Amino acid sequence: MPSKKLKTLTAIAIAAVLAIAGEARAAYDYVDISNPSLRKIPMAVSDFKTQPPDRAALGREGGELLEKNLDFTGYFSMIPEGRFPADPSAMGLTEAEIDFKIWTRAGAELLVTGLARVDSEIVELELRLFDTVKGSLLVGKRYRGWHKDMERMIRRFCGEIIHALTGEWGFFNSRIAFVSNGAGNKEIYTCDFDGANVRQVTHQKSIALFPAWSPDGRRLAYTAYGRGRPEIYIQPLDGRQGAIVSKKGINSTPVWVPGQSQMAATFSFDGDQDIYMFTEGGQITRRLTEQWGIDTSPAWSPDGSRMAFVSDRSGSPQIYIREMAGGIRRLTFSGGYNTQPAWSPRGDQIAYSSMEGGQINIYVTDLDGRRPRRLTAGGRSNESPSWSPDGSMIVFSSNREGPFRIYVMTAHGTDQRRLLSLPGEQTGPAWSPRMSETQQ
Amino acid sequence: MSRALRVTAVLMLFFAPMFLVSCAKKAVTPGPENIYEQSPVAGQPDRMAPGGGLPGEQSYQAGGTDSYDLQERQRSDAMRQEILATKSAFEDEDIYFEFDSSALTSRAQAKLRDKAMWLQRYPSVSVIIEGHCDERGTSEYNLALGDRRAEGVKNYLVNLGVSPARMVNISYGEERPKDPGQNEAAWARNRRAHLVVE
Structure with missing residues (x-):
């Protein structure tokens, strides 16, 4: 185990990033991710040229991985290789060597070129993103690493591309936690943002629910019935010993509070379901709801100044916002069953699920609550929204194809697709924060 | 303590007939009073006498002879049997x-x-x-x-x-x-x- 860790660290050290000379600073005006009428930018991603040239298979794999990762964002429409105006293997890689006009005529407004220098152990990648209309380099980087780390290097460059185009760092270093009953009981699993590398996290053999990520992405908190009743588990993902927070009654919907080493959750030890703040050692430091009735599902604004939550104080479940420094106001007024608030990473929107006529759909609203927009349709249920760390996408669960599965869409509701196909049903997804390279 | 026990005893006296009524649907044609008298548990109020005390109190006062312990065990066995018999309906x-x-x-x-x-x-x-x-x-x-x-x-x-x-x-x-x-x-x-x- 320690030797494996050491090896990983060495690989990271080797994957040093060098900016390629001539890089221009983009003005972030290519993709406005807050614009609902988002237009997909036509993009061409070429296979990587290779040195030596007989490693073309690796170059093709690299190009495909890069295209697949970028395509996931929903920002681009990818020009198929058959419409490429030039053979990438015969083409130059730098600004001076590329005839941008033939690419714009082929419809491509962005072009990615790659070079892979390959030896028996190490791959060195030289990757560039061009604006074909302006004929200029937007971002270029060089990476070195083990062969097995090629996708990580490519994902890092995808992060650079998204940063150059949007000003955000994307989600290429993130994972998604979810609940699956594929092994007979509801257990918590994680996967990469794109559904790859599924790992089982819990082996409770009972019921595990409501996964939440720690701010550093190294731990998960969740509710599980491992000892016969709903208790909160705080579990490090590196296999170290975790902790259990258990009060009389329910111990439910744990989350970390931004900017504090504290958590919030729903307890009912005094007979009423209320939200409390507590230390990771389980010591309650603050009661956050007082009203008689159900108060649950805390969701914090990114700056930690406000908390959205669900309450039935009006007679039906609705979403409320509590200012940490002040009062409580109601956010949702349309629909008789609004639950599962999720605060956007930019802080300006709240996603939630709303049940009407037996169907549950995902809505997004500004903080004034006046213009809720429905993002999903179809199936009996689209629920449990969770934002990607850059706020550009939302993961959710839906039974639109029969059993509950995990789906993703852009934050505007476009490009809805299934993330995973696993045995059993998958529910309750939670998108992680951006993680550092060592956590991948 | 003894007051609480007495309250419990009174409650039991009060509720026992009602319980028997509600459980007696399978019996053929009995009036409620009959069931109360015929039921094997109908003797229970007697056990609380004299003085309305519970068997436990009696035992304490009597100093706990062997014969009483045996009686007590038989009673609690019977109680256990009863719980088992009525548990699933509950x-x-x-x-x-x-x-x-x-x-x-x-x-x-x-x-x-x-x-x-x-x-x-x-x-x-x-x-x-x-x-x-x-x-x-x-x-x-x-x-x-x-x-x-x-x-x-x-x-x-x-x-x-x-x-x-x-x-x-x-x-x-x-x-x-x-x-x-x-x-x-x-x-x-x-x-x-x-x-x-x-």
Whole structure:
């Protein structure tokens, strides 16, 4: 185990990033991710040229991985290789060597070129993103690493591309936690943002629910019935010993509070379901709801100044916002069953699920609550929204194809697709924060 | 202490006939009084005499002879047999709720009065009150709603004199439906509080 860790660290050290000379600073005006009428930018991603040239298979794999990762964002429409105006293997890689006009005529407004220098152990990648209309380099980087780390290097460059185009760092270093009953009981699993590398996290053999990520992405908190009743588990993902927070009654919907080493959750030890703040050692430091009735599902604004939550104080479940420094106001007024608030990473929107006529759909609203927009349709249920760390996408669960599965869409509701196909049903997804390279 | 015991004894005297009535549906044609007299448990009030004390008190006063201990053991064996015989009828009778509600309907209250009598009759018994919801709605809210249902049942039983120390709530939310169906009838069966004898 320690030797494996050491090896990983060495690989990271080797994957040093060098900016390629001539890089221009983009003005972030290519993709406005807050614009609902988002237009997909036509993009061409070429296979990587290779040195030596007989490693073309690796170059093709690299190009495909890069295209697949970028395509996931929903920002681009990818020009198929058959419409490429030039053979990438015969083409130059730098600004001076590329005839941008033939690419714009082929419809491509962005072009990615790659070079892979390959030896028996190490791959060195030289990757560039061009604006074909302006004929200029937007971002270029060089990476070195083990062969097995090629996708990580490519994902890092995808992060650079998204940063150059949007000003955000994307989600290429993130994972998604979810609940699956594929092994007979509801257990918590994680996967990469794109559904790859599924790992089982819990082996409770009972019921595990409501996964939440720690701010550093190294731990998960969740509710599980491992000892016969709903208790909160705080579990490090590196296999170290975790902790259990258990009060009389329910111990439910744990989350970390931004900017504090504290958590919030729903307890009912005094007979009423209320939200409390507590230390990771389980010591309650603050009661956050007082009203008689159900108060649950805390969701914090990114700056930690406000908390959205669900309450039935009006007679039906609705979403409320509590200012940490002040009062409580109601956010949702349309629909008789609004639950599962999720605060956007930019802080300006709240996603939630709303049940009407037996169907549950995902809505997004500004903080004034006046213009809720429905993002999903179809199936009996689209629920449990969770934002990607850059706020550009939302993961959710839906039974639109029969059993509950995990789906993703852009934050505007476009490009809805299934993330995973696993045995059993998958529910309750939670998108992680951006993680550092060592956590991948 | 002795006052509390006396209250319990009075409650038992009060509730025992009602319980017997509610359990007597299988008997052929008995009037309530007859059942009370003929039932093997009808002798129980006698055991509390003299002075309205419980057997435990008597035993203490009598200093605990061998013959009394034997009698006592036979009684508690009989009690255990009785609990075993009536337990499943107690457990099988669930308390049902309206959608998104933890309010006790009048029918639910009637069932809980029966359950309180049974619990009063067997003071050694502890129960788990499971709160359940139907699959509609969302699981976070339903876990809280199930807890509220269990808590409502517990409070009602406490008001009928059952000690809260004998009851523990566990909410399962929508995670353990009794009926896997996806229709009104199945949902109605799943919105329940289920009492389990520990």
